[in-house]
Amino acid sequence: MSLVVQKYGGSSVADADSIKRVARRIVDTRKAGNQVCVVVSAMGDTTDELHDLAAAVSPAPPQRELDMLLTAGERISAALVSMAIANLGHSARSYTGSQAGVITDDVHGKARIIDITPGRVREALDAGHIVIVAGFQGVSQSTKEITTLGRGASDTTAVALAAALGADVCEIYTDVDGVFTADPRIVPTARKINRISNEEMQEMAASGAKILMLRCVEYARRFDMPIHVRSSFSHHEGTWVTDKKLEGEAVEDPIIAGVAHDRSEAKITVVGVKDKPGIAAEIFTEIAQAQINIDMIVQNVSALETGLTDVSFTLPKADAQRAVETLQAAKERIGFDQLQFDDQVGKLSLIGSGMRSHPGVSATLFRALAEQGINIEMISTSEIRVSVVTADDQLDDAVRAVHTAFGLDSSEGEAVVYGGSGR
Amino acid sequence: MSLVVQKYGGSSVADADSIKRVARRIVDTRKAGNQVCVVVSAMGDTTDELHDLAAAVSPAPPQRELDMLLTAGERISAALVSMAIANLGHSARSYTGSQAGVITDDVHGKARIIDITPGRVREALDAGHIVIVAGFQGVSQSTKEITTLGRGASDTTAVALAAALGADVCEIYTDVDGVFTADPRIVPTARKINRISNEEMQEMAASGAKILMLRCVEYARRFDMPIHVRSSFSHHEGTWVTDKKLEGEAVEDPIIAGVAHDRSEAKITVVGVKDKPGIAAEIFTEIAQAQINIDMIVQNVSALETGLTDVSFTLPKADAQRAVETLQAAKERIGFDQLQFDDQVGKLSLIGSGMRSHPGVSATLFRALAEQGINIEMISTSEIRVSVVTADDQLDDAVRAVHTAFGLDSSEGEAVVYGGSGR
Structure with missing residues (x-):
């Protein structure tokens, strides 16, 4: 049985219908005979709305409290995706970053992952559950405080978790079909890339390609974890980020x-x-x-x-x-x-x-x-x-x-x- | 130095202005020379909104996942109150029920408090911080899962926490001036009660008086913790629930x-x-x-x-x-x-x-x-x-x-x- 880690971004879980679609996709992956661990971002504009609430009570909120606040966003989407899966007759368990063993340094707002200790995730997977992990968050090693990894870092959580679990692949779901030879909004003739090496993807990310965070690619490269970037709105093959040639x-x-x-x-x-x-x-x-x-x-x-x-x-x-x-x-x-x-x-x-x-x-x-x-x-x-x-x-x-x-x-x-x- | 535990309900933290008003009140209590630990409910309609989201993805969401979802509500209000206090120049730390040591049984949705181990709260208070605890939630002793205590149980959290910390008083803030001789909406001539015994309050709560949850009064009675029920919209003395006569x-x-x-x-x-x-x-x-x-x-x-x-x-x-x-x-x-x-x-x-x-x-x-x-x-x-x-x-x-x-x-x-x- 393969272990697949999937990550769904905010636009993939923007509302109830999107969440139900994502749940079907996750269940399909399970039915195909895989263990599935999913990392989710906050729903659509939730993070912005929470930022607005913070701004309404304080012009300069302490970063520790901001982390406490913002982590509610992924907690909500993780629980909802888990419920939607249960409604399809499959057993799912949601976990916070802290529960999933995402250990970070203590720099609130842009913490770095130090270690992943996914004992509870592993147990839940082995017990037959689909696991949903709230992305973007962890717990600091020294102070045991809740931290956030900075915006967009759910990709990094997914890759790091995939590496720690020894997953076969980390699928990053987004709203486009994969990595393109250029931004299709600027170059209509841009082609989807079927495979790109880790080194090249790292340079692309460092040079402004927004599809994957640089830190996420660095992680994948370090742990030799194949990433499959694909659309949550279609079933097309996306782009494989790996040094191994495709068939x-x-x-x-x-x-x-x-x-x-x-x-x-x-x-x-x-x-x-x-x-x-x-x-x-x-x-x-x-x-x-x-x-x-x-x-x-x-x-x-x-x-x-x-x-x-x-x-x-x-x-x-x-x-x-x-x-x-x-x-x-x-x-x-x-x-x-x-x-x-x-x-x-x-x-x-x-x-x-x-x-x-x-x-x-x-x-x-x-x-x-x-x-x-x-x-x-x-x-x-x-x-x-x-x-x-x-x-x-x-x-x-x-x-x-x-x-x-x-x-x-x-x-x-x-x-x-x-x-x-x-x- | 006295230790005061305060609890603010959903209507007291309904929006940014209410949260700022509550923050001033908390800071006033601190300035009066008290250590202050505050338990907050979710903002106004947050819990209902989260229930609606759950209903939109599943007609019968698993209770474990519902607890994961709903606990985000108090997490948000706790962080916001903490930020508002910081904005007034005082140091505050928010904690989830789990972090505050609220240990429960494993009955999701209506867990009972088994124990309170408020080590982190105590440390933070002694370090000079004002502590804000997310009400209504805890962590189960056996499974280490996030639980909720059932709606309205933030009062119980406050009293239990006050007892565990050895507080001098537990102040329950609400939108009325205290406990009345009858519901003032039905009996316009009803009087505010200055003091009521634990036993009487227990019978009142059991008989439908909604101002305090029965379980909260039972706790207060068991631990001999004086409760002061009062309005967050005025500075009037409210109702003391205690067997000790007032001056x-x-x-x-x-x-x-x-x-x-x-x-x-x-x-x-x-x-x-x-x-x-x-x-x-x-x-x-x-x-x-x-x-x-x-x-x-x-x-x-x-x-x-x-x-x-x-x-x-x-x-x-x-x-x-x-x-x-x-x-x-x-x-x-x-x-x-x-x-x-x-x-x-x-x-x-x-x-x-x-x-x-x-x-x-x-x-x-x-x-x-x-x-x-x-x-x-x-x-x-x-x-x-x-x-x-x-x-x-x-x-x-x-x-x-x-x-x-x-x-x-x-x-x-x-x-x-x-x-x-x-x-």
């Missing part, structure tokens, strides 16, 4: 997995700094001390006559104001002319593990953008990724152009094997 | 504490049973085996010519249908002519520990009803209570007549000491 899959991997984009970052340029060793260290030490994570960094070649250069970096828009204030406060010590701030930027990332062995990917990317008259403001690369920053209003055109240039459009069938020169 | 209180207790009424029962009459030993045992063994609790029982004198008699009893309306079916099924064995069923009845109860030493109370009661032309269908008495069953549509008149006859109307000042003859 009938071509021997040679496609070079490019997909194109991700990200509009959540802003760009700051420190203009007119001395081009001398240690200057970047000074700037980014200030930023790091303010607890701000940065993404890309670019330093221009200095102008010969002045010996001055510019340093640009990208960071989450939410942190931009704070970063500017931090740097202004350190202006004398760092020594620069001025700061430029731009939040009208977007980032395009081309991801594919085939890049390692196929040169010319970057050149094709730049040519495709140039042909559309799109200016590249920053470039950064990793082993299996090329990212560029463009103006926000050119980003959609950029994504479409690159998607086409690499033969990812669905009318062209499977992605072509590209052979260019010079990356 | 300045008269040495002699009033004979009558108050008049309670109850419309929740129905009457069943078993017509034409043989008047022989054991017949009542047969009838009520059947009823008991169907897990139905009965209240009053009356057996008529048998008619000499037939040797047949009638047996009447009252029971909760909700159980009446089942009781009728049970008896019909046993008709041959018991041997009776027919069953009569009446759910248009009401019960009036006159309560007062002074009855013990003052004869004539029953006679005055019957005379008062007779003067209003009200027919008495059944009578039952205890040491400190006389109850009569009347037609439902005569019950309000009956309550008013009796209230006046015993000098309880507020225009007449304190209750008169009654001296009649022959009870």
Whole structure:
């Protein structure tokens, strides 16, 4: 008998009808001869409504109490899914994160999972029950307090629980058919990816693909847990996130997995700094001390006559104001002319593990953008990724152009094997 | 430093404004130099809304899952009250029933408290925090499952917790000023009672007075915990439920504490049973085996010519249908002519520990009803209570007549000491 862990997001359990549909799906999986453990998010807007209630009694509620409040959301959906399953004649048991053994650190609001001790879940499964676990929550190891893992972290709960239970697969149900070669809202010809490697999915998630949380993919990779991302509204096969080839899959991997984009970052340029060793260290030490994570960094070649250069970096828009204030406060010590701030930027990332062995990917990317008259403001690369920053209003055109240039459009069938020169 | 346990019901925490008002009240109690532990019910209609959600996914949800669902209600209100207190600059911690050490049996939906192990609450109080406990819930001793104590049982949680913590008083906040000599909606001249003994309050609760749950009063009596029932909408003194006289209180207790009424029962009459030993045992063994609790029982004198008699009893309306079916099924064995069923009845109860030493109370009661032309269908008495069953549509008149006859109307000042003859 296989053990399947399933995770249903908020839109899949938005109302009573959705919950009944999800229950049928869970029961079908059970009837097919599997043990089933399900992780659920809160119903539709519940979390937002609870946030509104909190805001109505306090402008800055303590995070411990906020966790106490918000965890009610998944508790409610877990109990309801369990009832709907019982109504179909199957036995189900709902558990809170704490009861399910989701042990976290004590950082309320964005706790990290330290360990999973799923003794009660295991017992219930072995006793023949379907188990429903409230996602997004756990209990802290040191203080025994209720914690939340941060929004969207039910995926991570599911993968971690699947790993701890030794499940055969972790199915992540969502409202789309799987992972696409690009966001179908921007690229109508985007194709569903049948399989993507862990490494590629990790880069996709880190580059703005919202379908899976980065931390969830990291977990899956670490524990070698196959993820199947699929729609709760259809019975189509979705996307497998695994390094193991699917049956009938071509021997040679496609070079490019997909194109991700990200509009959540802003760009700051420190203009007119001395081009001398240690200057970047000074700037980014200030930023790091303010607890701000940065993404890309670019330093221009200095102008010969002045010996001055510019340093640009990208960071989450939410942190931009704070970063500017931090740097202004350190202006004398760092020594620069001025700061430029731009939040009208977007980032395009081309991801594919085939890049390692196929040169010319970057050149094709730049040519495709140039042909559309799109200016590249920053470039950064990793082993299996090329990212560029463009103006926000050119980003959609950029994504479409690159998607086409690499033969990812669905009318062209499977992605072509590209052979260019010079990356 | 005194320790005060307070309990706020659903109407006291119905919305954000109410929660903020309750928070101010709690903080005032803290500022007055007390340690404060608060038990809260779910906000206004939350429990009903959660019941509706459950009904939408299953016509008969498993009780375990219903408990999982419903306990979210008090969790939400506890967290919100805690946040509102923090916003007033005081430190508060909310705890679930399970975290607060409310240990119950494993009867989901109407669990009984077995023990309270308030270690975490004690620690938090000693660390200077105000503690907020989600009422109505606990964790079962044997199965470690989340249980609910049944609706309205947050009062019981408060009293039990107060007893376990060795509190000085348990304040039960509600939307009226205290316990009245009769329901003020029926008797506009009803007076607020300043103090009532545990025994009297127990009879009042058992006789339909809804202000305190019977089980809560039993607990208070067992642990000798003074209860102060008062309004969360005013700062008036409420009603003290305690056997200890208040300062300045008269040495002699009033004979009558108050008049309670109850419309929740129905009457069943078993017509034409043989008047022989054991017949009542047969009838009520059947009823008991169907897990139905009965209240009053009356057996008529048998008619000499037939040797047949009638047996009447009252029971909760909700159980009446089942009781009728049970008896019909046993008709041959018991041997009776027919069953009569009446759910248009009401019960009036006159309560007062002074009855013990003052004869004539029953006679005055019957005379008062007779003067209003009200027919008495059944009578039952205890040491400190006389109850009569009347037609439902005569019950309000009956309550008013009796209230006046015993000098309880507020225009007449304190209750008169009654001296009649022959009870």
